[in-house]
Amino acid sequence: MITVQNLYHSYNKDDRYAVKNVSFEVQKGEIFGFLGPSGAGKSTTQGILTGLLQLQQGEVSVAGYDVKRSSPEMFNKIGMSFEQSNVYSKLTAKENLQFYRKLFDVETREPKELLKLVGLEGKGDIQAGEFSKGMKHRLTFARSMLNNPELWFLDEPTTGLDPAIAAEIKDIIKRDNKKGVTVFLTTHNMFIAEELCDRVAFIIDGEIKLIDSPRNLKLQYGEKLVEVEYIENGKSVREKFSTVLDKDKKRLQDIIGNYEIQTMHTKEATLEEIFIKVTGRGLV
Amino acid sequence: MKLWHSFIKELKLAFRGFYIYIEIFMAVLLLVILLFAVPEKFVSKQSEYIHLNLPQMVKESFLQRMEDNDLDGKSELIEIKNDGEVIKVQFFESDTRKIYLVDNKEDVIKLADKKQQLGAIIKLDDSYNLAYEYYLQGYESQRLKNLFSIIHVENSDILQTTLDEQDVRPLSTSYEQLTDRQNILPSVLTFNGSLLGLFLIAGYIFLDKKEGVIKAYAVSAASVWQYLLSKVGVLMLTGIISSLIVVLPIMGLQPNYWALILFLLTTVFLSSTLGLLVASFYEDFLQSFGSIFLILMAMVIPNIAYFIPGWNPFWVKILPSYPMLEGFKEILLKNGDITYVLWLSFGFLAAGIILFLISNKRYKKTLTV
Structure with a gap:
């Protein structure tokens, strides 16, 4: 669905590249996570893929269209939800969706249905300018579904949303993905990436450091640990043990046999910990 | 159809914003001034x-x-x-x-x-x-x-006798003049009707940039030219409305209104495409203000030539507001030269198309940056 080869981009058109030698592919029906801290090159890459930025160097194909020669028709297949809400504040929620649906040449979804889906039922006649930040974000998200996109670009889709709404948004993404929609997810939130993505790419300083599935990354880079809290000589003690190393396994058996266990959890390395391990950098 | 939907959306936005009301308020204010403060004839004793x-x-x-x-x-x-x-x-x-x-x-x-x-x-x-x-x-x-x-x-x-004996014969008897009040109208139409588009379209573009809605438009299946032309269309409509507010009560049915509307359409088209082009070089209104102000001030100069007919050097005639003033005057005159107005309209349309094509090319590259 997306093919990127040797992509370079410089805002100043010099050798200070925001994105350099980026190559990857996204298969149809996949949820592909593009992860990295602010300024890593995520938005630049996404901007080029969606035609918001001009392709300077490299080969990019999106939904079967060469981005260099892209036409407005390409956008009939694409949906884009922006990190920063960008709706007409003087138009009502319904008018916003009604207007944008008329810009597509394919069958579109009913605004009323979409508003209900994102939890804005009954708010259709209110001007978007009166919405809270979260409501505007949901309206922006709803707009990205208008044309039943085959390829869905989502930029930080749950940022600023309360946990219940964020969970609903994640469910919508999962549901549409099951119907065959390909998702290109840009985020610095490793939890949502871990939960949704089939594969992730770690990008830092404009370069992709690694691409794999969260499961493979955990197997490859994560340590399997058990965290135990037990009582020893009347005091609470907390320790972590490897489930792989013999020495740790024996010590764990000893503790279970001889001490009063208060809590015991298996602990996997998070995607964030793996990101830090691989790139040497945090996600902020 | 996409152009039509964009136009309707722009119209809704315009009527829910404040720019259009400023334009209409200015037209009403000018009408009141012309009707109640400006005499038909300036008589200075x-x-x-x-x-x-x-x-x-x-x-x-x-x-x-x-x-x-x-x-x-x-x-x-x-x-x-x-x-x-x-x-x-x-x-x-x-x-x-x-x-x-x-x-x-x-x-x-x-x-x-x-x-x-x-x-x-x-x-x-x-x-x-x-x-x-x-x-x-x-x-x-x-x-x-x-x-x-x-x-x-x-x-x-002796002086009086000499003056009385002088025979003054007009060369053209069909030549008519506007009253002093009517003579101000070409200036009003040029600046409040035609050239306001230059300033307003920049305002509309920068408002969209601020809200980020341009990006959403850019990832739809519509083209940039439709986005730009829908804005120009709104300015054409409001230009006609604000101009008629002033012209109708003062001129009655004397002018050729078809010619007036055609001339307004082409002059607003030119000024708003010029505004589009200028706005394409800047990120926000403040940055663009200097350039827009400079252009507007240059456009004011032919107004001086209009009211002082003895001063009209060649370089003033090149500025678009000069033929605009002349064109509006011909339309308002009972027997004005409509062929001249049509030629001017054609020229403004052609210049506007060129500016629009350049703007379209620039916005394709810079709209979302």
Whole structure:
């Protein structure tokens, strides 16, 4: 669905590249996570893929269209939800969706249905300018579904949303993905990436450091640990043990046999910990 | 259809914003000023403060002549307040002048100074001939000063006879003029109707950039030209509305309204595409303000040439507002040259298309950056 080869981009058109030698592919029906801290090159890459930025160097194909020669028709297949809400504040929620649906040449979804889906039922006649930040974000998200996109670009889709709404948004993404929609997810939130993505790419300083599935990354880079809290000589003690190393396994058996266990959890390395391990950098 | 939907959306936004109401308010304000503050004809009567230092008989002869020329055939005794002092004067009013006959020379000088008008003492010289002493303001032209120097050399009756004997024949009898009030309309139409588009379209574009809605438009299946043209369309419509608000009550059915609408459409098209092009170089309104202000000020210059026909150098005629003023004037005249208006419209349309194509190319590259 997306093919990127040797992509370079410089805002100043010099050798200070925001994105350099980026190559990857996204298969149809996949949820592909593009992860990295602010300024890593995520938005630049996404901007080029969606035609918001001009392709300077490299080969990019999106939904079967060469981005260099892209036409407005390409956008009939694409949906884009922006990190920063960008709706007409003087138009009502319904008018916003009604207007944008008329810009597509394919069958579109009913605004009323979409508003209900994102939890804005009954708010259709209110001007978007009166919405809270979260409501505007949901309206922006709803707009990205208008044309039943085959390829869905989502930029930080749950940022600023309360946990219940964020969970609903994640469910919508999962549901549409099951119907065959390909998702290109840009985020610095490793939890949502871990939960949704089939594969992730770690990008830092404009370069992709690694691409794999969260499961493979955990197997490859994560340590399997058990965290135990037990009582020893009347005091609470907390320790972590490897489930792989013999020495740790024996010590764990000893503790279970001889001490009063208060809590015991298996602990996997998070995607964030793996990101830090691989790139040497945090996600902020 | 996408263009139509974009146009309807822009129209909704315009009526829910405030720019359009500023435009309409300005049109109503200008109409009120033109109707209630600007006379049909500017009649400026010269005020003169005169003291007659003459023997009684000569003085009476002068007074008799002034009364003969007075509108109601008699003078009035009035009081003029000047720096807290009340000065009693005899007042005469003719078709062209207001004459205040003052009792003494000192009061003439005081009034001429305070009222910034002409003061004069008429007296007899040593040879018992009439002598005139004028008090001017200092800024009068040399021509006027020369005229005062020679006007009394000949007997004024001879001058009048000579003037009466001159035969003045107009070369064209079909030539009509606008009244002074109507003559202001081309300027109003050019700046409030046509050129306001330059400023407003930049406002609309920067508002969209601020809200980020341009990005959403850019990832839809619509084209940039549709986005740009829908905005131009709204400005064309509002330009016509605000212009008709002013023209209809003042001109009635005299102008050729089809020509007026065509001319408004093409001139607004040109000015708004120019605004589009300028706005494409900037991120926000503040950054673009200098350039827009400069262009608007340049467009004001032909207005000076319009009101001072003796001053119209070639470079002023190149500025688009010059032919705009001329075109609107031809439309408002009863027998105006509509062929000239059509040619101008064609020229504005052609120039507008070129600017629009350049703008479209630039916005394709810069719209979302």
